Amino acid sequence: MRDQLNVVMVGHVDHGKSTVIGRLLADTHSLPEGKLASVKEFCRRNARPFEYAFLLDALKEEQAQGITIDAARCFFKTSNRDYILIDAPGHVEFLKNMITGASRADAAVLVIDAQEGVQENSRRHGYLLSLLGIRQLVVVVNKMDLAGRRLDAFEKIKREYGAFLQQIGVHPKAYVPACARDGENIAVRADWYVGPTVLECLDAFDKDAGPFQASFRMPVQDIYKFTAAGDDRRIIAGTVQSGILRCGDEVTFFPSNKTSRVKTFEHFNGQAPVEAGPSQAVGLTFEDELYLRPGEMLCKTGEPGPHVASRFRANLFWLGRSPLIFHKRYKIKINSAQAVAEMTEIRQVLDAAVLSSTKKTCVDRHDVAECVFETAKPVAFDLTSELETTARFVIVDQFEIAGAGIILESLPGRHVALGDHISHREREWEGSVISRVSREAQYHHKSKFIAITGSSDPLCRILGSALEKTLFARDFKTYYLGPASLKSGLDADVESSFDEWDETIRRLGELARIITDSGQIFISAIPNADLDDIAALKALNAPNEIMVVNTDDLLNDQNVPSLESAVRTICDQLIKETIIPDYSI
Amino acid sequence: MDHLEKLESKSVHILREAYREFKSLCMLWSIGKDSTVLLWLARKAFFGHVPFPLVHIDTHCKIPEMIQYRDQLALEWRLNMIYGENAEAIQQKRTFPDGTVDRLTCCRSLKSEALRHTLSGEWPRYRMEHALKKYVPDESRESYTGVIVGVRADEEGSRSKERYFSRRDKDSEWDIAEQPPEVWTYYKTDFAPGTHVRVHPLLDWTELNIWEYIERETIPVVPLYFNQGNGRRYRSLGCWPCTNPVESDARNVAEIVAELRTGKFVRIAERAGRAQDQEDGGGLETLRRDGYM
Numbered sequence: 001m002r003d004q005l006n007v008v009m010v011g012h013v014d015h016g017k018s019t020v021i022g023r024l025l026a027d028t029h030s031l032p033e034g035k036l037a038s039v040k041e042f043c044r045r046n047a048r049p050f051e052y053a054f055l056l057d058a059l060k061e062e063q064a065q066g067i068t069i070d071a072a073r074c075f076f077k078t079s080n081r082d083y084i085l086i087d088a089p090g091h092v093e094f095l096k097n098m099i100t101g102a103s104r105a106d107a108a109v110l111v112i113d114a115q116e117g118v119q120e121n122s123r124r125h126g127y128l129l130s131l132l133g134i135r136q137l138v139v140v141v142n143k144m145d146l147a148g149r150r151l152d153a154f155e156k157i158k159r160e161y162g163a164f165l166q167q168i169g170v171h172p173k174a175y176v177p178a179c180a181r182d183g184e185n186i187a188v189r190a191d192w193y194v195g196p197t198v199l200e201c202l203d204a205f206d207k208d209a210g211p212f213q214a215s216f217r218m219p220v221q222d223i224y225k226f227t228a229a230g231d232d233r234r235i236i237a238g239t240v241q242s243g244i245l246r247c248g249d250e251v252t253f254f255p256s257n258k259t260s261r262v263k264t265f266e267h268f269n270g271q272a273p274v275e276a277g278p279s280q281a282v283g284l285t286f287e288d289e290l291y292l293r294p295g296e297m298l299c300k301t302g303e304p305g306p307h308v309a310s311r312f313r314a315n316l317f318w319l320g321r322s323p324l325i326f327h328k329r330y331k332i333k334i335n336s337a338q339a340v341a342e343m344t345e346i347r348q349v350l351d352a353a354v355l356s357s358t359k360k361t362c363v364d365r366h367d368v369a370e371c372v373f374e375t376a377k378p379v380a381f382d383l384t385s386e387l388e389t390t391a392r393f394v395i396v397d398q399f400e401i402a403g404a405g406i407i408l409e410s411l412p413g414r415h416v417a418l419g420d421h422i423s424h425r426e427r428e429w430e431g432s433v434i435s436r437v438s439r440e441a442q443y444h445h446k447s448k449f450i451a452i453t454g455s456s457d458p459l460c461r462i463l464g465s466a467l468e469k470t471l472f473a474r475d476f477k478t479y480y481l482g483p484a485s486l487k488s489g490l491d492a493d494v495e496s497s498f499d500e501w502d503e504t505i506r507r508l509g510e511l512a513r514i515i516t517d518s519g520q521i522f523i524s525a526i527p528n529a530d531l532d533d534i535a536a537l538k539a540l541n542a543p544n545e546i547m548v549v550n551t552d553d554l555l556n557d558q559n560v561p562s563l564e565s566a567v568r569t570i571c572d573q574l575i576k577e578t579i580i581p582d583y584s585i
Numbered sequence: 586m587d588h589l590e591k592l593e594s595k596s597v598h599i600l601r602e603a604y605r606e607f608k609s610l611c612m613l614w615s616i617g618k619d620s621t622v623l624l625w626l627a628r629k630a631f632f633g634h635v636p637f638p639l640v641h642i643d644t645h646c647k648i649p650e651m652i653q654y655r656d657q658l659a660l661e662w663r664l665n666m667i668y669g670e671n672a673e674a675i676q677q678k679r680t681f682p683d684g685t686v687d688r689l690t691c692c693r694s695l696k697s698e699a700l701r702h703t704l705s706g707e708w709p710r711y712r713m714e715h716a717l718k719k720y721v722p723d724e725s726r727e728s729y730t731g732v733i734v735g736v737r738a739d740e741e742g743s744r745s746k747e748r749y750f751s752r753r754d755k756d757s758e759w760d761i762a763e764q765p766p767e768v769w770t771y772y773k774t775d776f777a778p779g780t781h782v783r784v785h786p787l788l789d790w791t792e793l794n795i796w797e798y799i800e801r802e803t804i805p806v807v808p809l810y811f812n813q814g815n816g817r818r819y820r821s822l823g824c825w826p827c828t829n830p831v832e833s834d835a836r837n838v839a840e841i842v843a844e845l846r847t848g849k850f851v852r853i854a855e856r857a858g859r860a861q862d863q864e865d866g867g868g869l870e871t872l873r874r875d876g877y878m
Contacts, residue, residue, distance in 0.1 A: 004588040032854040072745040073738040075791055082588070084789060096766035100748070103768045132769075221598070222605045226634040228663070235632060239598045239770075268633045269802055279586060281597035283632055294605060319766055333771050392769050399775040404768040 003081040008102045011111035012119035013090035016142040019180040022052025027187035030076035080203040096319045107136035107205040114147040120353040127352040137172040138201040145179045210278030216243030217390045218298040219336035235283040241389045246275040250301035254380035255308040260286040295337030297380035306380040307410035320402025324363035334393035345372035376502045439519035445580045449512040453529040454551030460525035478521040509540025516544035596786035600630040603784045606774035607731025614639040616651040617822045620735035638665040644695040646824035654807045666713035669703025682826040733784045739791045751783045793845045800838045
């Protein structure tokens, strides 16, 4: 079977990227029959000189303006392998399209005009290639005819650009002087040159087999339980990023720390795989019934695990129409997880075209910035120095990918943003003229927020209502708020937004802060809350007190009569904490 | 992994992203080889299941074998099969074969418009009722926000510029100059109200890859693709008035693969037999901006 390599063509606008590709296609006889003739005819009819670039600029608007707007894929083959060539636009306006094209590539060709020399986007594209993780690069110094085909002109650009690449740790495989318009050194060597042609450089690129030797990483993309036709498999699906996994391997999921052992590789048609490696899309079943959500990272037990944190430092390229600003709640996609993220610190902003850094209070379009991000929940990731592919994330703003980043460092501490919010709130809080002590004296009990959680939604609700009834019967000021009331009322506007769950928790926490401040015992049910949700509720309800009740510990389906005893246990605890008086005295 | 396994894995990843992110998802099935490979990839991704409806736009000009094959597979693979149509244009004979409109207008009305109104749920949809083995009116009127489509980048110019996840506005229009970025394997899965997203898992596949995969997986395809003894076969399938067979001796999948690798079609574009592409310099680009697949 033949090998396929994706190569992106980058560089400053008008330096001749599309021409290099057009020439490659024409000189390797890869164009469809009649295509060259029809483009030549189009040029004749429109009284325009023929250019090889016209073969690529397929959109009407591109032909009209004579520039490439969006990355195009071209398919061509050599005797060595098949290629997809991606023509990326060089105009700064279309940088997002350049990034899109480049991030699909295994290798890159960067084109520099011999006469104009190294320009803004020559450097910016070089920098972005390194950020995107494209290690294999060939630099083509094009339009050598305009420099009289003098090799000293070529050497000068090679030195200048080489010095720049050195600074960002990029090491090109070769520099080629060429004249794409005349087909010199593209597929055919000119008589004034002895080195490899562009085509020979392409064929010399290595096909990266992927990080087989590294620690195993598979972001959990989804969990399937299709019941049609009696199917009872519970399948964990995802695409392997690095390492190798086999049947019987012990595994750990992060951040949940759940563990199990691989039972089967599931498949449809053909042979069932016995192992999985990088880039493979797989489906697995495990020895244990695991309750997981998409977004976990599947790793092999015993191998170095990922970082699990809610703060990290990253290098980020910003593409958004609006700048990246402090304390705005963005959506982050990191491996298969999605979370709410805030940018809490800008260490420096870099102009990638000149590599000069400045201090700024926001990150504008096309800036490269080193910043600190904080996620509402801990996420699993690697550092780019350790495992490249699982160190990548994007920030979504206004429904679109607005920033792409690589993680440099995992930072300690968490909920700095939430802490900031709470300390601000407490400073601004308008305290009541009635003191806590006088309220407690009049109500004959203290206030408390009782959060009931557990894996069974109905049990949480039943227990919440039963507790409210008991406390009310003893004349205490109490109120039970069911999740459905919250969902269709106070939370009606957050439904189906990406931060729905975090926002639900935040609002419930704020509400608890208010009701407990009024001196009441506030009860609510939050089924399936995890430790982070509980920590957030606790922080939001502060300075007032919270009690967390887990129905999985107190109750279970087989033991329904114990509802009363569960209520009694909670009341005993309230007495012990002197929230309510002990009536038996 | 060889190149077909790589293509397969990437497409499967994209299908799973779409299934996770879009509550109201469907897949377009034109009955041709590409969207049939796409359907097969869905069965790969979801381990034999196809957990979303398949939507077919019936122009009533399809070659009869195509409809027969569609319904046969729908029953056999237990697909949630749905079709829609532009009933009014067909009834009023506003079609190219009726001689009343040109090819592009016909495509726009029988395909683009029918597709738009079928996806939005404004026009009636018909659903295969497996128990009765026939189509019944579909009671659901929900509009699909994610639409999986089997276009390939090597087919023609505008398709070479597509994203894997491509935004369409409420009129199904494609704003080519303002396509959102895609970085690494992160795609556009967030969308503003009133817009929808087209998902393209086959972008990196070539015509040859499609046939190589059909061969490896032994995927059933419509026999119209093969020379039945008259030295002609269809290379691309569409409506009968606008699709012409090509001269070819290939009688089976292996012979098609050989023909595409080294034979007479190595340098002849696949859609060369599609008449609507030839009208107006950028015929297909114009159609696609309006929501044509």
